[in-house]
Amino acid sequence: MVRLQGIGRIAAFAVAGTVLSAALSAAWMPNAAAVDDDHAHYTAAELAMIYRHSPLGNLPNDGTNHVADDPRAARFGQHLFFETAFSKNGKVSCETCHQPTLAFTDGKAIAVGVATGVRNAPTILNAAYSPWFFLDGRTDSMWSQALQPFENPLEFGGDRLQIIHAVARDPAMRKAYDTVFGDWPWPEGDPALPAHGRPGASADGPQARAWAALSPDQQHQVNLVFSNLGKAIEAYERELVGGNSPFDQYVAALRKGDITRENVISPAAKRGLKLFVGQANCELCHSGPNFSDGQFHNLGLPTLPGEATDPGRSAGIALIDADIFNAAGAFSDAPQGKRAQRLQYLPDAKTQLGAFKTPSLRNIDTPPYMHDGRYATLEQVLDFYSDGADGVRDGPHVGVREKTVDLVPHLSAAQRADLIAFLKTLDDAPLPDDLTRAPPRP
Amino acid sequence: MLIGNRKSSLLTAVFVAGLLPAISASADMKSDMAKGGMAMTGMHMDTASDVKPTTQAYTSDHRYFITLDGMPKSIPEQDYFTLHFSVFDGQHPKQPVSGFSLDVQAGMRHGMKNGFAHGMQSSPKISVSGNTATVSGLMFHMMGTWTLQLTVHDGQHTSVADFELPCCSQ
Incomplete structure (x- = not known):
């Protein structure tokens, strides 16, 4: 977590999560041997999914910028x-x-x-x-x-x-x-x-x-x-x-079979992780090492009272096409490169009305949430995903609501708490101080 | 019907022009998958390993037989790729046909009987030469089973075939 107070918050939450989940942990850990090896708690498919999320990996190259790594x-x-x-x-x-x-x-x-x-x-x-x-x-x-x-x-x-x-x-x-x-x-x-x-x-x-x-x-x-x-x-x-969150440390421990490090995240967080890559289907959009598919989805969020309708990516497509600074433009250092090639395949703007980019879930302890900041807490976000079909999802919205949202099942209060415990393990360790302030000279 | 383990019931006449906008008017997914059926004991969406790719299929009216040529060893996730198809006479599956145009729509059903839960985040380019069609700019952004709907237009008829493809190995 990059917030200065973040470590303390995580620790407090971990403690709270441990207490909260104490009654459930026995059911989650079927025998003493399992306590020693977390591999036993995940199916092979879940483990494969978990490994797809960490490590963060090398930065993608940006050939359009010749000084990107200078x-x-x-x-x-x-x-x-x-x-x-x-x-x-x-x-x-x-x-x-x-x-x-x-x-x-x-x-x-x-x-x-x-x-x-x-x-x-x-x-x-x-x-x-x-x-x-x-x-x-x-x-x-x-x-x-x-x-x-x-x-x-x-x-x-x-x-x-x-x-x-x-x-x-x-x-x-x-x-x-x-x-x-x-x-x-x-x-x-x-x-x-x-x-x-x-x-x-x-x-x-x-x-x-x-x-x-x-x-x-x-x-x-x-x-x-x-x-x-x-x-x-x-x-x-x-x-x-980042890339050195408690979750990343946990996955590294899983990969190595280092049972001494598998307690870096709480039992509640482990249950949340299992839900995340399994039955809760969060994984579908929040995929890969950055917990985002990098693409755009219309969740059917209604326009907030008094606010203008936001067309989302449908407008973004026209703007990127017209941008002289896009990857294919005169100021790109790779106007024929892979990034530029993508522009020819931009989707039909009509299909993107009301769609917004899937945010990364790393460093998610940064309220408020959603493109318009309508939710102040992660609990509210999960309320939307878990129970939205009975409430906000059926409200008026622009464009075509993507049905993928319906794949999130109803989640109990305990399951939501577990998911949140997991999500908060995605907060990165603080960056070096000298990266977080203006340098002494340009 | 489709070759392989596909069911002809999948190929109903729902594949109309302007498919993705049409999905908005389709029955809500709740009618296909009751919310209660997706409780925590319910389904987790399939993964790539669950589905074998369709490599050949008849159009639903049996007018054409289409083969997927040179299936990529692995379809990349969240990256663009190209597929090649060949079109043959449905009554004489070794006889190539030409003079057609092709449309491609792609999406994921996620258990929906009709339509897609969502489409693809790209507009592929299609070029036809003789009886072969090259489709570039396909991009699968989510793991699971994707459906490619190929619509053959010959000036008189519109014929549709489905290909199911798994995403993704990496």
């Missing part, structure tokens, strides 16, 4: 991550919604930048394992993801010309840029360009007019530097990975 780029990106000069009010940085002390979330139902946004802020821990980014999958790389909040009027409220000027005027950032990416495109340092400008803003607004007044070469140079800043941020975010 430590110098990561340090520059780390500085950019904590930099507030790129926002409209000078107070917002990436950290605002992705706080290291909150497992890189913000603890809010809906993210708040310079104004209140429209969705919950997901964690960026282990995000590099995801094939698509944003809850609606509107970007296909971490670097292109990192660019969009800068110009979102509800997040940073900035624009790419403002950001270029901010970097140009800061000798340390300029030096870091040159070190990582080579020559700055403008010999004069701070380019003789308008103070503000971006494409895609309101067509008759001053930013759009300023952007349209630039020559194609000028626009390309600005976009090139802008994309490079995103690539540096990705290099930093690729270092924000």
Whole structure:
């Protein structure tokens, strides 16, 4: 768990879980021999499933970013991550919604930048394992993801010309840029360009007019530097990975047959794990080492009162297709690569209405939950999955509700407690301190 | 009917154009699988090892016989792959046919009798040459049994065949 108070919380929960499950543990552990070897408690199929979840494994390669694994780029990106000069009010940085002390979330139902946004802020821990980014999958790389909040009027409220000027005027950032990416495109340092400008803003607004007044070469140079800043941020975010949670330690012990380490998670958590990979069918969508299929599902969640309908990935598909910073675009370092190839197979947007990305369950102790932050606790989330057919599932919703949701059976209170005990074993050990704050210099 | 252990009852005339949107109007899964039947003593969804792939099938009207050529050794999970099919005359299964177009829909039933519980998260590309069709951009994002519904259009008829494929070994 990356929260500073996380270890204590896990310990407290483990103790509580042990007490809670004491009466049930005898039934779960049929004989004394079984206590010595957890393999006996899982079927072969369950064990195979468990092993698919750990270890986390190597990061997927991102060929679209030639500095994705360059430590110098990561340090520059780390500085950019904590930099507030790129926002409209000078107070917002990436950290605002992705706080290291909150497992890189913000603890809010809906993210708040310079104004209140429209969705919950997901964690960026282990995000590099995801094939698509944003809850609606509107970007296909971490670097292109990192660019969009800068110009979102509800997040940073900035624009790419403002950001270029901010970097140009800061000798340390300029030096870091040159070190990582080579020559700055403008010999004069701070380019003789308008103070503000971006494409895609309101067509008759001053930013759009300023952007349209630039020559194609000028626009390309600005976009090139802008994309490079995103690539540096990705290099930093690729270092924000865990994989040493109590669950990972437990699986390692299982693999080795190290019975002395099999108590790293509680009996309740083990029962929850068995449910997770078995009868509860959580495994279907929360699959693989990152506990996510990386894909998009419509759970049939009704639009919250007073909120606008959210089209989810159906809108994301149009956006990724139009994004000049996508993997097939001019600023990708592998425009013919595997990531770019995926774009030709994007699903029909009509089938994706109301669908959102399956979140990873690692570091899940980060309420609130769901794309709109409607649930404050994991208990509420499980209430939805377990009993939703009698309640929220039948409410009005956009698009086609995926029937996979119905595969989660009714779960008793004890089973829900077990599942939650298991889920909380997925909290990573704290990251090194020097990764959780702005570096001394870019 | 299908070759192998498939039941002809699976191949009913529910396979209409625009399948995935049509699923939204299909009977709710609750009618197929009563909630009580899925209690903790109930089903756990199948895994890849439970199903052997369909390698050849007749369309439901027996107009065409379709073979899956060169089944991949293992279908990758959450990654794209390509399949090749050959289409033959249903009355003369060694006689290739041409001049058709092909549609492919894919999804998982998860116990539903009709329609899919969910579809695929990709739009495959299909190219036809002679009696062979190449389907690229297939992607299975979930373990279990997937159904590929191949619809052959010859200008006069629409004929549908199902292929069941397991996902995934890795």
